[in-house]
Amino acid sequence: MCFNLTCNKSQIFLLLEVFFIKQELPINRQIKAKEVQLIGETGEKLGVMSLNEALEKAEDKNLDLVLVAPNANPVVCKIMNYGKYKFEQAKKEKEAKKKQRVLEVKEIRVTPNIEEHDFGFKLKNAKKFLADGNKVRITVRFRGREINNSKAGEVVLNKFIENLEDVATVEKKPKLEGRNMFIILAKKAEK
Numbered sequence: 001m002c003f004n005l006t007c008n009k010s011q012i013f014l015l016l017e018v019f020f021i022k023q024e025l026p027i028n029r030q031i032k033a034k035e036v037q038l039i040g041e042t043g044e045k046l047g048v049m050s051l052n053e054a055l056e057k058a059e060d061k062n063l064d065l066v067l068v069a070p071n072a073n074p075v076v077c078k079i080m081n082y083g084k085y086k087f088e089q090a091k092k093e094k095e096a097k098k099k100q101r102v103l104e105v106k107e108i109r110v111t112p113n114i115e116e117h118d119f120g121f122k123l124k125n126a127k128k129f130l131a132d133g134n135k136v137r138i139t140v141r142f143r144g145r146e147i148n149n150s151k152a153g154e155v156v157l158n159k160f161i162e163n164l165e166d167v168a169t170v171e172k173k174p175k176l177e178g179r180n181m182f183i184i185l186a187k188k189a190e191k
Contacts, residue, residue, distance in 0.1 A: 026067040027082050028055060031075070039068075039078040048074055105135045105184070112140055112152035119156075123163055130168050130187045139182040153181040161185075 026032075031051060038046040038054045041063060058065040058079045066085070069076035106129040108122050122138075129136045138160050140153035157174045161183065168185040175182060 025082075026070075027064045028058070031065065031067050031077065033067075033075045035074040036065075036067075036077040037072065037074050039076065041079045041081075054079075101133065103133070103135065105137050107137045107139060109139050109141055110156060112142060112146055112149065112156055114156060119159070123160065126160065126164060126185070127167060130164070130185065133187060135171070135187075136168070136185045137182055138185065139180050142179045142181070147179055150176055150181060157181065157183050 033051055035048055036051055036054050037048050038057065040046050041061065046057070054065055054077055061079060063079050064082040065077050066080055066082055067075060068078050108126055108129075110119070110122055114122070126136045126138065138157060140156055142150065142153060146152070153176075154174050161170055164185060167188060169188050170183060171186050172182070172184040
């Protein structure tokens with residue numbers, strides 16, 4: 001490591017890279033136990049020994065001593081390359097995130113007196129959203145005095161339910177909230 005001000009770029013990068021690694025497990029001199037149960041780098045048990053002996057064994061192999069079970073009696077430590085371990089953990093987390101799918105709720109807004117062509121267009125969009133695996137919230141917005149005839153909005157929503165019943169299930173029945181009435185549809189589970 002370089003402590004003077006005449007470091008080259010690769011040494012600075014190495015220093016910064018080591019600095020930003022999150023250390024979640026205590027390693028080497030951070031371990032405060034007097035006795036440890038030691039596990040080798042291949043997984044074999046090496047027995048109970050003092051912390052100093054365990055540190056010497058790890059240093060002889062140019063590896064780290066990592067505390068893996070702090071609540072055991074005596075605590076369990078493993079000899080491993082901690083940097084490689086952290087890299088593998090980050091790689092696994094990244095793979096898990098790739099496989100995750102964020103479920104979105106797409107909203108389609110209509111009015112109670114929607115025309116047939118507009119209804120067909122909104123229906124086609126709802127089918128596309130459901131095919132992509134998203135949930136669909138269909139909202140009827142009442143303007144002015146339209147709120148007095150909320151049945152018209154319910155008729156429109158029920159028409160959506162009828163037309164989408166082959167690809168979707170109703171999660172929430174028509175519900176009036178303020179000047180809006182809505183339903184939530186989800187893709188039918190495949191058998």
